[in-house]
Amino acid sequence: MAPDKIFRHGLIVGKFAPFHKGHQYLIDRALKDCGQLTVLVYANPDFGAMPQAVRAAWIKALYPDITVLQPLDPPVDTADDFTHRDYVRHYLLDKRIEIDAVFTSEDYGDGFANHLGVTHRSVDRQRLAVPASGTQIRADVHAHHHLLDPAVYRHFIQKIVLMGAESTGKSTLAKHLAETFQTVHVPEYGRELWEQKKGQLELADYVQIAQEHQRREDEALKAARRFLFIDTNAITTLALSYYYNGGALPELHAIARNCISRYHRWLVCADDIPFEQDGWRDTEILRTKMQRMILYDLTERGIRFDYVEGSLAQRIATVRRLLDGPLA
Template identity: 40%
Template sequence: MKRFGTALVVGKFCPLHRGHQYLLDRAQAACEQLVIVSYTRPEFPGCEPERRERWLAALYPRATRLVVDDARLAAYGVALPPNEASDEEHRAFVAWLLREVLHVDVEAVFTSEAYGDGFAASLSRAQGERGGPAVMHVCVDAARSAIPVSGTAVRADVHRARASLDPLVYGDFVRRVAILGGESTGKSTLAAQLANALGTVHAAEYGRELWEHKQGRLVADDMLPIARTQVAREEQLAPTAQRFLLCDTTPLTTLLYAQAMFGHACPELEALAQRPYDEVLLCAPDVPFIQDGTRRDEAFRAWQHQWYLRELAARGVRYRLLTGGWQARTAMALGLLSAPAI
């Protein structure tokens, strides 16, 4: 039998790291229902509410989760307390969330902090005013000896601290690099070479694989599955990547072929083609065209390049144009990726 009916953990989780997970795991093992509340003001880059929700949902699907910001509280006419607000202000805010938003009483609050006893006492008073239970504080690894990690240290260099993050969380800090270009501009070779040089992985072009499997007999209904699979590959590989994930084409490429081959694309494919990337590298058609038996011709390659230029401009996507010979464009790409992100 569990020690508590309902237990509470409150944190910024910016980002969610293994120290947080140790606390959450201990709380979940001790209660029938775990309540997780996350908020911060200000927000931290890369740890937006949507991401924190996704991390918590994936790792703690059985918990009751509440991630809030000012936008989500606007309907209640309430604003988040700033991180530097007094303990009492934060305690009153959490008590309000439990009462007015979650409609739940808790029997225990789990923390790794010295403020835990006062937090539990404050929640006890708030719940007691309406006949609710007293709240016990359960302190977990206050010395941080079990999992010696801090959010500040992780934020300082998330890649150096990747061992302190679940792969699912780390994957959200990997920079996705899209490699686009017409046929015979070296995209696939470049993706593999860059991944090798950077010590990471690349998402291979699924559309080409399906084309070969079907011996060139693609139909319009193949286009959406191609884009979906390409995205799924990226999501599967991101947690295993190191700093960068090289993406050999994107759903934008699938949209190009849907329009070129069939004259139309479904709304979902149009939406997937809006998928953002941290860097976009466009390979110029200024290298010799090599006919491998599967490609069309140089005129089509030129048309593809103009299509990319037009579409990227229309979508307001910043891109880097790679020119010159094979070695030159590889060196150019490595130089661009080694520069600080802006």
């Protein structure tokens, strides 16, 4: 054990739902006093919106040098104190984990440590250093996002992708939705590269479009609040690759498949607005054909989507209803 450490091996147990800055304060304090630190993450029932594996991954990503474990079949949260304490005691024995200190910010800390036969270190019990609680944050995670590390908060941002053929109003709607919901949007990268190459794209260019577009999505999450609106994705890029180049590379197919689980909500912009020829687009006939291709592809992949149509104001109103509704 390092000479500046008080304890050889410390333990922290919690739900971490979500993992907030109060938890980080507790871990940081434990790391100052312990040569080694183990964190147990569990809840029963688990949290559907942030399951145990996700919560453990947050901690491991922010603290790669500590041990993060996910006990299986823990007692229900409503079980008595003795049941929980004894479960942890037997878990540690089974895993041959020997600790000499428990760190908590809870009233149960003394009894828990006594049951394990180790020292208890109480940290910020009155929540003065970091006034945060999981219950408080779960009630409105977006209002309390400042209590979460950005890497954790990104989990709660809903990625809303806008689909549709060219000149169906995706770009305009994405921009205005970002303004309406006071967040950011991701413009279509494919259009940018199309103009740079004067419309002369090769199959590999479509892969680059899909990869760069997703990279920009990930980057935009850092500035988003509650929602991130995204203009187009790799499924549209795949359709364009086939239309203009007669095929697509396997890498593009793989990226398109991964889109199925990448977004929280899919919106398809209707082709009921006047076609706007800006010098780069094809024809209105292509728009109709491409729209059908996209709708067919989404249906074949089993992707549930909502249709938005009418004027810009009508479309924004539709999205407002959808995002404020029971599936929000």
